[in-house]
Amino acid sequence: MEPKFKYFELKLLEPAFGSKLTDLIIELDYLRKKKLGGSTHPRTFFQLKEIFHILESIGSARIEGNRTTIAEYIEARLHDEGTTDEKIREIQNMEKAMDFIDENIRNYPINRMLVSELHKMVVAGLSPQREGDATPGEYRMQNVRIARSQHMPPDYTQVPHYMDELFEFIQKDTSPKYDLLKTALVHHRFVWIHPFRNGNGRAVRLFTYAMLVKQGFNIDVGRIVNPTAVFCNDRQKYYDYLGQADSGEEQGLLNWCEYVLGGLKEEIQKIDRLLNYPYLSKEILLPAIEFSLERKVITNIEAKILKVAVGEQIFQASHIRKILPDKIPAEISRILRRLKEKKMIVSEKENTRKYLMSFHNNYLLRGIIKALGENGFLPVKE
Numbered sequence: 001m002e003p004k005f006k007y008f009e010l011k012l013l014e015p016a017f018g019s020k021l022t023d024l025i026i027e028l029d030y031l032r033k034k035k036l037g038g039s040t041h042p043r044t045f046f047q048l049k050e051i052f053h054i055l056e057s058i059g060s061a062r063i064e065g066n067r068t069t070i071a072e073y074i075e076a077r078l079h080d081e082g083t084t085d086e087k088i089r090e091i092q093n094m095e096k097a098m099d100f101i102d103e104n105i106r107n108y109p110i111n112r113m114l115v116s117e118l119h120k121m122v123v124a125g126l127s128p129q130r131e132g133d134a135t136p137g138e139y140r141m142q143n144v145r146i147a148r149s150q151h152m153p154p155d156y157t158q159v160p161h162y163m164d165e166l167f168e169f170i171q172k173d174t175s176p177k178y179d180l181l182k183t184a185l186v187h188h189r190f191v192w193i194h195p196f197r198n199g200n201g202r203a204v205r206l207f208t209y210a211m212l213v214k215q216g217f218n219i220d221v222g223r224i225v226n227p228t229a230v231f232c233n234d235r236q237k238y239y240d241y242l243g244q245a246d247s248g249e250e251q252g253l254l255n256w257c258e259y260v261l262g263g264l265k266e267e268i269q270k271i272d273r274l275l276n277y278p279y280l281s282k283e284i285l286l287p288a289i290e291f292s293l294e295r296k297v298i299t300n301i302e303a304k305i306l307k308v309a310v311g312e313q314i315f316q317a318s319h320i321r322k323i324l325p326d327k328i329p330a331e332i333s334r335i336l337r338r339l340k341e342k343k344m345i346v347s348e349k350e351n352t353r354k355y356l357m358s359f360h361n362n363y364l365l366r367g368i369i370k371a372l373g374e375n376g377f378l379p380v381k382e
């Protein structure tokens with residue numbers, strides 16, 4: 001069937017009070033207000049956040065692969081070499097854009113400028129024949145189709161009008177109880193308009209992340225939301241629900257919102273599990289150390305020290321002396337120095353001799369990724 005354009009008015013929905021969608025809104029609103037309360041040290045948590053951002057970027061860039069590909073990507077990233085590989089570039093673009101949102105979104109209004117900036121970041125350095133766009137940051141000047149979709153985006157001459165309407169809808173002063181519904185509806189409307197020639201999906205996933213951070217699902221209050229995971233774990237499902245919303249009918253739009261909010265809730269709950277340190281240490285960190293030892297990435301003694309690091313979260317040389325009673329202090333200092341060089345431990349603060357384990361930028365990562373995978377934290381299947 002030929003895709004068709006079907007207009008529908010952009011407006012808020014009023015889900016029934018007894019509906020699952022209302023329950024989701026209430027639950028998410030509770031999570032939005034809950035402060036960082038987990039027992040995981042913030043420094044450890046931020047390392048996890050970084051890993052999740054990488055995973056989101058990989059998911060959004062549609063990298064097909066298993067845990068090994070992911071680990072290899074991350075390890076290649078450790079060497080920080082410039083790359084000509086478009087796929088890698090695409091992931092890096094997403095990562096940079098997410099960092100940009102984390103750092104700047106508080107001072108940025110949600111408007112055309114922001115969308116334009118995000119789109120520029122998404123397609124930077126990518127060829128228009130592949131994942132790039134010939135006019136970064138600018139609305140399209142031609143009509144487009146969406147692959148595998150029955151929806152025909154509006155005529156290009158209408159794009160500025162529909163986008164302005166979208167920004168007005170976002171900025172309209174409505175009760176915060178509508179924020180999440182708005183976010184879901186805006187996500188659909190954005191891709192329904194398809195303002196750019198290419199990169200609309202990646203741009204809208206970032207835009208959604210930006211809206212959520214603005215609404216208070218942010219790192220300052222301890223929560224990282226991984227919206228792209230919702231949309232990337234199962235692409236087919238994502239497209240199916242977008243297709244339902246294309247109808248413009250209330251039921252289709254409600255189904256779409258329920259899908260988005262249900263996914264967000266799952267992602268936030270995952271993060272909550274990682275904030276529980278007994279869980280994190282037993283299921284993720286200790287298995288990662290074992291794995292690294294098996295792979296001879298670390299020595300026996302280093303593994304012992306890292307296990308102390310996991311047990312204590314913050315440790316010092318005196319803890320190590322207890323488990324290595326036959327080593328002289330100079331030798332312990334040497335081993336700790338070596339671990340610091342390998343970036344597997346870092347000082348808690350500058351000029352202190354208190355340390356914590358570091359795993360986001362060294363070869364321990366492979367074990368971390370493996371353990372995350374085994375505990376259902378990765379979108380990819382083996």
Ligand SMILES: Nc1ncnc2c1ncn2[C@@H]1O[C@H](COP(=O)(O)OP(=O)(O)OP(=O)(O)O)[C@@H](O)[C@H]1O
Pocket residue numbers: 060061062131146148149150151191192196197198199200201202203204239242243246
């Ligand atoms: N039926 C649909 N209605 C509206 N939007 C849709 C529909 N199906 C898919 N889309 C959106 O179109 C996007 C693809 O558009 P485009 O190629 O411009 O984005 P991209 O960022 O290059 O690709 P991708 O999202 O696959 O990474 C999808 O990610 C999705 O957000």
Ligand SMILES: [Mg+2]
Pocket residue numbers: 131198199200
């Ligand atoms: Mg595309």
